[in-house]
Structure formats: structure tokens, C-alpha cells
Amino acid sequence: MEDFRIPLGEWVEVGLDWLLGAFAGLFSVLRTLMLDTNDGLVWLLSTPPWWAVTLVLAALAWWLKNWKLALGTVIGFVVIVGVDQWENAMETLGLIVVATLIATVLAVPLGILAASSPGLSKVIRPVMDFMQTMPPMVYLIPALVIFRVGVVPGMVATIIFAMVPGVRFTELGIRGVKADVVEAGEAFGASRWRILRQIQLPLALPTIMAGINQVIMLALSMVVIAGMVGAGGLGGDVVASLNRIDAGLGFEAGISVVILAMYLDRLTSTGGGRKRRLRAPGTA
Amino acid sequence: MSHSTAEPAVRVQNVYKIFGKKPKDIIRRLKEGEDREDLKELGTAAVIDASFEVAPGEIFVVMGLSGSGKSTLIRTLNGLQPATEGTVSVLGQDIASAPARELRSIRSHSMAMVFQNFALLPHRTVLENAAYGLEIQGVGSEARRAEAARVLDRVGLQGWHDHYPHELSGGMQQRVGLARALASGNDILLMDEAFSALDPLIRREMQEQLKQLQKELGRTIVFITHDLNEAMYLGDRIAVMKDGRIAQIGTPEDILSRPADDYVASFIADVDRGRALTARSVMLPLQGVDAGQRAAAERAGSVRSDATLQEVVPVALEGEGILAVRDGAGGDVVGYLTTARLLEAMGTRTDFTAAAEAQSPAEGQPASRDEGGEA
Numbered sequence: 221m222e223d224f225r226i227p228l229g230e231w232v233e234v235g236l237d238w239l240l241g242a243f244a245g246l247f248s249v250l251r252t253l254m255l256d257t258n259d260g261l262v263w264l265l266s267t268p269p270w271w272a273v274t275l276v277l278a279a280l281a282w283w284l285k286n287w288k289l290a291l292g293t294v295i296g297f298v299v300i301v302g303v304d305q306w307e308n309a310m311e312t313l314g315l316i317v318v319a320t321l322i323a324t325v326l327a328v329p330l331g332i333l334a335a336s337s338p339g340l341s342k343v344i345r346p347v348m349d350f351m352q353t354m355p356p357m358v359y360l361i362p363a364l365v366i367f368r369v370g371v372v373p374g375m376v377a378t379i380i381f382a383m384v385p386g387v388r389f390t391e392l393g394i395r396g397v398k399a400d401v402v403e404a405g406e407a408f409g410a411s412r413w414r415i416l417r418q419i420q421l422p423l424a425l426p427t428i429m430a431g432i433n434q435v436i437m438l439a440l441s442m443v444v445i446a447g448m449v450g451a452g453g454l455g456g457d458v459v460a461s462l463n464r465i466d467a468g469l470g471f472e473a474g475i476s477v478v479i480l481a482m483y484l485d486r487l488t489s490t491g492g493g494r495k496r497r498l499r500a501p502g503t504a
Numbered sequence: 505m506s507h508s509t510a511e512p513a514v515r516v517q518n519v520y521k522i523f524g525k526k527p528k529d530i531i532r533r534l535k536e537g538e539d540r541e542d543l544k545e546l547g548t549a550a551v552i553d554a555s556f557e558v559a560p561g562e563i564f565v566v567m568g569l570s571g572s573g574k575s576t577l578i579r580t581l582n583g584l585q586p587a588t589e590g591t592v593s594v595l596g597q598d599i600a601s602a603p604a605r606e607l608r609s610i611r612s613h614s615m616a617m618v619f620q621n622f623a624l625l626p627h628r629t630v631l632e633n634a635a636y637g638l639e640i641q642g643v644g645s646e647a648r649r650a651e652a653a654r655v656l657d658r659v660g661l662q663g664w665h666d667h668y669p670h671e672l673s674g675g676m677q678q679r680v681g682l683a684r685a686l687a688s689g690n691d692i693l694l695m696d697e698a699f700s701a702l703d704p705l706i707r708r709e710m711q712e713q714l715k716q717l718q719k720e721l722g723r724t725i726v727f728i729t730h731d732l733n734e735a736m737y738l739g740d741r742i743a744v745m746k747d748g749r750i751a752q753i754g755t756p757e758d759i760l761s762r763p764a765d766d767y768v769a770s771f772i773a774d775v776d777r778g779r780a781l782t783a784r785s786v787m788l789p790l791q792g793v794d795a796g797q798r799a800a801a802e803r804a805g806s807v808r809s810d811a812t813l814q815e816v817v818p819v820a821l822e823g824e825g826i827l828a829v830r831d832g833a834g835g836d837v838v839g840y841l842t843t844a845r846l847l848e849a850m851g852t853r854t855d856f857t858a859a860a861e862a863q864s865p866a867e868g869q870p871a872s873r874d875e876g877g878e879a
Contacts, residue, residue, distance in 0.1 A: 404636075406611070407584060407615075407616075408612055408616065408637045409640050409641075
């Protein structure tokens with residue numbers, strides 16, 4: 221019994237080596253793509269003066285929700301500027317937005333497929349459980365090997381960890397569309413694509429939006445972990461303050477994460493919106 | 505109402521619909537005479553050996569209790585539930601062998617469906633819902649909105665075009681469902697328990713409106729219901745289903761006067777005959793009446809041949825025991841109705857008190873309605 225040892229770790233390393241050899245070109249392209257997108261967005265957010273960016277974000281809050289959120293946005297972002305975390309906050313915001321976009325682009329189609337195929341749904345479910353319950357730091361190691369230090373491995377780990385609710389909520393939302401409405405589409409001769417586009421997606425939208433909201437929140441929770449591999453931003457300062465036992469800096473970076481989280485959560489949560497399209501049908 | 509001469513709009517031949525792992529096996533054993541109850545372990549035989557034809561312009565009602573297979577049967581007509589065996593053809597096109605694209609085209613250009621629970625798109629306005637069939641046909645925005653608006657006005661929804669379905673009552677929502685089907689302009693209407701979710705008064709109103717619309721539009725309607733009174737009132741012909749099989753097909757008069765088996769007979773005890781039967785269906789032939797009675801009938805006045813018996817009763821009350829039945833207002837006399845004949849037709853041969861109790865008071869008609877009967 222003493223000799224019993226499953227060499228799972230070795231297998232993972234062999235598998236990783238093989239991946240690295242076989243898809244080096246693809247990984248390199250992906251790295252450049254993610255890096256450039258992120259850098260571009262961060263540049264866009266941090267180049268104008270802080271008040272201009274704050275006003276734009278507040279205006280977005282007003283347009284999607286209401287003036288209260290807009291006011292809260294201004295106050296929150298002034299606090300971030302006040303504790304000298306503006307640059308970091310914009311780096312983090314950039315990372316979150318890019319990671320969320322990629323996670324959504326992957327998660328929503330996967331959720332739609334899972335909703336239409338019970339077989340795929342069964343296969344996907346344990347994979348989703350695995351992705352969400354594996355300690356997220358574990359993703360960092362292969363991501364580091366594949367994508368090298370910087371913002372990209374942090375982003376990849378974030379996407380893997382955060383996309384799960386996107387898939388689950390999309391599947392749930394599509395399945396939750398009443399069968400008779402879909403049948404009505406079929407009975408009038410609509411194609412599957414038309415039914416998806418005109419009936420299932422609009423009716424599932426509130427649920428899908430709740431999923432994307434969860435994706436964003438999970439992505440924010442990954443900020444600090446991404447900071448450990450050199451993603452910078454607010455996570456970088458939290459990690460640095462931990463290394464230096466600097467409670468003050470840690471709190472300043474931490475409160476900035478909280479403010480960003482509240483802004484993004486309120487912006488993407490359902491309810492309280494002025495826009496009909498973000499609300500559940502039948503509540504207009 | 506005139507069948508048989510024209511090519512049928514819908515033709516169903518020996519259709520089976522089986523749910524389960526080995527449908528062909530089940531069909532074979534059903535053909536060998538086994539009962540569907542014996543085969544329950546293997547699967548569900550929802551429709552067994554159904555055959556019928558629906559003539560253009562006819563209202564064909566499929567009547568049965570829940571689990572009788574009627575909803576499955578109507579879905580084999582547009583391929584939402586493809587038949588396991590047998591052929592279904594709609595306006596000469598075979599539904600079973602049609603590839604997916606062609607089937608969609610048949611659905612969008614030949615048929616339209618009205619659902620029990622309305623199945624309106626909750627995120628679209630009443631007008632957009634009514635225009636949905638035309639939208640799928642590829643009709644341009646302006647044209648389809650204009651047509652949808654016209655049909656909505658026709659079913660009595662003026663002023664509601666820009667509301668959302670949840671703002672409407674059940675009866676109004678089903679009017680939208682009806683408008684959506686009518687606006688598509690397609691000849692064949694499939695109505696699946698279309699009025700069953702409505703309360704009795706609204707339901708009666710919708711039945712009357714459908715009959716009225718049908719007089720003007722002359723569509724071909726396949727109507728599913730569990731309510732034999734509704735079937736008798738609406739149907740030119742009725743198919744009674746039981747346990748997946750069609751027990752009898754006939755006109756309301758056929759079914760009332762010659763039920764095919766005990767099952768059908770047990771149903772018709774509850775029928776509101778005054779509303780289901782027309783003067784034509786129960787009148788005495790011209791030569792069955794002597795000269796004295798004829799003279800009495802001349803004095804008493806007459807009724808139209810398509811008047812229901814409940815419309816005939818008030819006229820009969822004022823007469824001298826006999827009425828003339830005319831083909832349309834002021835038309836030729838086609839037969840006679842004596843009070844005795846009227847009473848005989850209104851009554852059921854089964855236990856009368858039981859039938860009277862089964863008649864729900866909400867569906868009873870005020871006895872004093874007398875419009876429409878006189879010529």
C-alpha cells in the first residue's frame with residue numbers, strides 16, 4: 221500500500237508540456253490579442269483626466285439605471301482618486317471588462333447549446349463544477365507557464381473561474397422560456413435561429429444578465445489572485461501591502477475594489493432600470 | 505358545409521403517433537389487436553389509426569377528454585409532432601415527407617395555430633404579436649402592421665394595439681391569438697382548446713364570434729375541445745376521440761341521433777341540444793304533413809332552416825303546434841316542425857334528471873332569448 225501513488229501531477233505536467241509544444245503558436249496569438257485589448261482599454265481609461273472618465277461612467281449609470289447610481293458613482297470614484305488608487309483602479313477595471321467580455325462570449329453560446337441538448341448539458345455540468353470549485357490559484361500555474369508573467373495569465377484564470385455562472389444562467393434562462401411560446405414560433409414556421417433570436421434570447425435576457433452580473437462579481441474576486449502573477453492594478457497593491465505588512469495601503473486598495481464592485485454590480489443587476497430591455501418582460 | 509366535391513384541405517390517413525423507445529413494435533402489436541393499456545410499459549400510443557378528411561371551409565372539431573390524444577393529433581397536422589406512421593397531407597402537400605425547410609414554409613404559408621394558453625410573445629405589443637405570422641412570411645413592416653391592425657380591429661381590439669399582452673384580460677389575449685392566426689392569411693386554422701382557458705361567458709362570446717367570422721372568411725378550421733357542447737355548437741362535423749382512437753365521426757345530428765357506442769352515448773346525455781341542433785336537422789319532410797297542418801303552419805309563421813332549436817322555441821310558443829321551416833328568410837318551405845317533434849329532439853333518451861343536473865348553470869342560456877328565429 222505504501223507504493224500506491226497515482227501520478228496525477230506527473231500526468232498534468234506531461235499534458236502541459238505537450239500542450240505547450242503543440243499549440244505554442246496559438247497561445248502566442250491569444251496572449252498578444254488579450255494583452256493588446258487590455259492595454260488599449262486601460263489606455264483609454266487612464267489617459268483622459270480622472271474627472272472626465274468619472275463623468276462618462278456616471279453618465280452610463282444614469283442612462284442604464286438612475287440618477288442615484290450616477291451620484292454614487294461620482295462619490296465613489298472621488299474616494300478612489302482621494303486614496304491615490306485611480307491608475308490601479310482603471311487597470312483593474314480594464315482587466316475586468318476584457319475578462320467579462322471574453323467569458324460572456326464563451327459562456328452564452330455554450331449555455332444556449334447546453335439548453336438545446338440534454339446530452340451536452342450532462343457533460344458540461346461536472347466540468348462546470350470542476351471549474352468553479354477548483355481553487356482558482358491552481359489555474360495560475362499552468363496559465364503562467366503558457367502565457368508568462370503579466371496580465372494575461374491572471375485574465376485567463378479569471379475567465380475560467382468566472383464564466384461558469386454565465387453558462388449556467390444562460391442555460392437556465394433559455395430553458396425557462398415557456399414551451400408554448402416556442403411552439404407558437406414553430407407553428408408559424410419560424411426557423412430555430414429566428415426562434416432563438418426573437419423569442420428565447422429576449423425572454424431569457426433578464427436571467428442571462430443576472431448570470432453576467434455574477435461573472436463580473438467573480439471576476440472582481442479574482443483581482444487579488446491575478447495581482448499575484450503581475451497583473452498589477454488594485455490586486456497588485458493588495459499583494460504588495462501583504463508582503464510589506466502595510467495595513468493602510470491594503471485597506472486603500474481594498475476599499476477601491478469594493479467601490480468598483482458596487483458600481484459594476486448596480487450597473488448590471490436587474491431591477492431599478494429605466495431601460496425596458498434590461499427588465500423582465502411583463503414588468504414594463 | 506358542403507363537403508365531398510372539392511379536394512380536401514386536410515387529409516389524414518391511418519395516422520399513428522407513439523411516444524416511446526420502440527414505436528414500430530407498438531404499432532405492430534396494436535394492429536394485432538392488443539390494447540394500448542397492455543402496451544403502457546413500452547410507450548404511449550397517443551394516436552391510433554386516425555383517418556379523416558376536412559373539406560375546405562369546414563369547421564372540423566376533434567372532441568375528447570384529456571389523454572384522448574386530441575392535442576397530439578392536431579400537432580401531427582403541422583408536424584409539431586410528426587406522425588409515427590400514416591400520411592398527413594395539407595392542401596395536397598405531404599407533411600410527413602416534407603424536409604424541414606419545406607415544412608416551415610407550409611406552416612408559414614398554409615396554416616396558423618391558436619393555443620389554449622394563448623402563447624403570445626410577452627415582450628411584443630399586441631400589434632407586433634398579431635403581425636408575427638406575416639413577419640415570418642417576409643412581409644414588409646408597413647404592410648404587415650396595416651394588415652395586423654385591420655384584423656385586430658375586426659376582432660374588437662381597437663385601441664389596444666400598442667399594449668402588451670399582460671395588460672389584457674384572458675379573453676382579449678385570445679383575441680390577439682386569433683388575430684395572429686387570421687392575419688397570417690393562411691387558409692387552415694388549427695385551434696387547440698382555444699377557448700378552454702376562458703371563463704364561460706367570455707367563452708360563449710368567443711364561440712359566437714368565431715362562427716360569425718367563419719361565415720365571412722370561410723377558412724378551414726380544425727378545432728380541438730374537451731367540451732361536447734362547444735363541439736356541437738361550432739362543428740360542421742365532429743370526431744369523438746377515446747384512448748387515442750377516433751370513436752365516431754359525424755355531424756352533430758348524426759352523433760346525437762346515432763351514437764356509435766356507449767362511450768359516445770354517455771357524452772351526449774349532457775349536450776345542450778337547443779344550441780347544437782338546427783331546425784333543418786330535426787324537421788319533418790314536406791310530404792309527412794297533411795293539408796290541415798300545412799294551413800296551420802301558414803298562419804303560425806316560420807323559422808329559418810339554420811336556426812338553432814333554442815331560437816325556434818319562442819316562435820313555436822306563439823304558434824298552433826306546427827311551424828314551417830324555410831330555406832333562408834322568405835325562402836321556400838323545406839319542412840315542418842311540430843311541437844311534439846321539437847320536444848322529442850330537445851329531450852334525451854337517457855335519464856333526463858341526470859342530464860339536467862350535469863348541465864352546469866353557468867352555461868345555461870336565458871330561456872327568453874327570441875332574436876334571430878323569425879323569418
